[in-house]
Amino acid sequence: MGGPGRDAPMIRAPRRDQRTARPILARVKLVVAIVNPEDAGPLVDALLEREFRATRLHSSGGFLKQTNATVLLGVDDGAVEEVVGIIRENCHSRTQLVNPMPPILEPGEFFLPYPLEVEVGGATVFVLPVERFERL
Ligand code: 2BA
Numbered sequence: 001m002g003g004p005g006r007d008a009p010m011i012r013a014p015r016r017d018q019r020t021a022r023p024i025l026a027r028v029k030l031v032v033a034i035v036n037p038e039d040a041g042p043l044v045d046a047l048l049e050r051e052f053r054a055t056r057l058h059s060s061g062g063f064l065k066q067t068n069a070t071v072l073l074g075v076d077d078g079a080v081e082e083v084v085g086i087i088r089e090n091c092h093s094r095t096q097l098v099n100p101m102p103p104i105l106e107p108g109e110f111f112l113p114y115p116l117e118v119e120v121g122g123a124t125v126f127v128l129p130v131e132r133f134e135r136l
Helices: 037-049 077-090
Strands: 028-035 055-060 067-076 094-098 116-120 123-129
Touching: 028 037, 028 077, 037 055, 037 067, 037 077, 067 077, 077 123
Parallel strands: none
Antiparallel strands: 028 067, 028 123, 055 067, 094 116
């Protein structure tokens, strides 16, 4: 009685930083990728295939005001380049037509509206340091 027997499961305390006494966690980065909604599905599938966890958010661009998708991933420092490679393989740049806002006209002036072509990149990617990452 009293203490755990020989076969009792061991619960290991996480290793701790000697100075701060906080658990040592792997270095993690947050990758934020803003992509075309048509590319988001294949991108998330390709990420899952390589066992990266991802969150897809619906978003829209400030300039074109069109729907895009924002994919968030928490990844180990050493896997960032692999993730960026997967984004590069699955996201393609496109040109989109935009109708410019008509200017305020003086009497006698006229404005001939014609659509402008804007190139939207394959993906806009931010890589941020993460102070703390836990899955509870
Ligand atoms: P949008 O803001 O809708 O921008 C779509 C495309 O329009 C941009 O493509 C760029 O080619 C053009 N554009 C944006 N702002 C412009 C401006 N002030 N003057 C002239 N052309 C402009 P990308 O640069 O590939 O950006 C695609 C989407 O990525 C953006 O959609 C926005 O949602 C996001 N994004 C790009 N840069 C960002 C940044 N620095 N911070 C946050 N989001 C960003």
